[in-house]
Amino acid sequence: MLSKIKLAQTPTPVYELPRLSSHLGGPQLMIKRDDLTGLAFGGNKVRKLEYLLADAQDQNADIVLTTGAAQSNHCRQTAAAAAREGLDCTLVLAGDEPDRPSGNNFLDQLLGARIVWTSPAERDRTLGREVEVLENAGRNPYLIPYGGSNSRGAFAYAMAVEELMAQLHGQVPDWIVFPSSSGGTQAGLVAGARYFGLESQILGVSVDEPAEVLTARVVELANEAAQLLGGGFSFTPQDILVNDEYIGEGYGVMSDLERGAIRDFARWEGILLDPVYTGRAGGGMLDLIQRGFFTPQESVLFWHTGGTPGLFADTYQPDIL
Numbered sequence: 001m002l003s004k005i006k007l008a009q010t011p012t013p014v015y016e017l018p019r020l021s022s023h024l025g026g027p028q029l030m031i032k033r034d035d036l037t038g039l040a041f042g043g044n045k046v047r048k049l050e051y052l053l054a055d056a057q058d059q060n061a062d063i064v065l066t067t068g069a070a071q072s073n074h075c076r077q078t079a080a081a082a083a084r085e086g087l088d089c090t091l092v093l094a095g096d097e098p099d100r101p102s103g104n105n106f107l108d109q110l111l112g113a114r115i116v117w118t119s120p121a122e123r124d125r126t127l128g129r130e131v132e133v134l135e136n137a138g139r140n141p142y143l144i145p146y147g148g149s150n151s152r153g154a155f156a157y158a159m160a161v162e163e164l165m166a167q168l169h170g171q172v173p174d175w176i177v178f179p180s181s182s183g184g185t186q187a188g189l190v191a192g193a194r195y196f197g198l199e200s201q202i203l204g205v206s207v208d209e210p211a212e213v214l215t216a217r218v219v220e221l222a223n224e225a226a227q228l229l230g231g232g233f234s235f236t237p238q239d240i241l242v243n244d245e246y247i248g249e250g251y252g253v254m255s256d257l258e259r260g261a262i263r264d265f266a267r268w269e270g271i272l273l274d275p276v277y278t279g280r281a282g283g284g285m286l287d288l289i290q291r292g293f294f295t296p297q298e299s300v301l302f303w304h305t306g307g308t309p310g311l312f313a314d315t316y317q318p319d320i321l
């Protein structure tokens, strides 16, 4: 068994969305609220960090480093987990340093992380240099991969499938829909579904990568998670469902798709989506419903992966209402 520390408030709630569902004329909609994992506004990375920080502690690390975009949820959750475990934290953020921190970036600083700004092209080099400087100073840094997506991060989501199944009481959704980006969440869900025998179709809505690229990443991570599970099974690209129709102008560029989904979830169900990930996947799901991809008789579970502090980022907020 992999070592794990407890960071998340689990099980996260699962329930039906009757008002949104009847507004749309079906299908039956359900939600799994991983925006409520509980650590500094929650989100999917808290589950991954339970295994990643346990590994850091097993290796006697005294500082964790990771990287992401200026409004990275993964970085904010890493900063919170490090604070809680008494580890220092350096975040290498790719983007322009804002004049006034807001949203996730404000929280990173509030949570005590040291921030190093860099460009997307320089990101990995900057991270490598930070690790080297720390090692030369006698520190013991632990590097958390982009998005927390390695075998441990994926394993965390395989275990989340077991949690979900215990909540369904046999009412298995035909589909599970969620945003997919660095692939660890999707990899874990498909590996966990195979291992625990969940028969739902698992559809990742790509946030930023073409289906081919994301699928290859998910296959690799799902196979690593399968090995950790010891299930004796493996995956090929044919086993992975990715929809890349909603990438639009690219990562973090909001359109009417995200704005409409954020408003619909808020006004029909009192649920807040985020501008980058769940807004895009939620918008994709609503569009697929309108196009008849899911039949009114089917059931669809939307796995809310968090990201809500993005609603308070200056870059997005004025655009939403």
Ligand SMILES: Cc1ncc(COP(=O)(O)O)c(C=O)c1O
Binding pocket: 043, 044, 072, 073, 074, 147, 149, 179, 180, 181, 182, 183, 184, 185, 186, 274, 277, 278, 305, 306, 307, 308
């Ligand atoms: C809110 C939110 N949803 C979904 C994702 C995508 O998860 P993954 O990187 O495991 O594909 C992220 C990743 O940063 C996220 O912050």
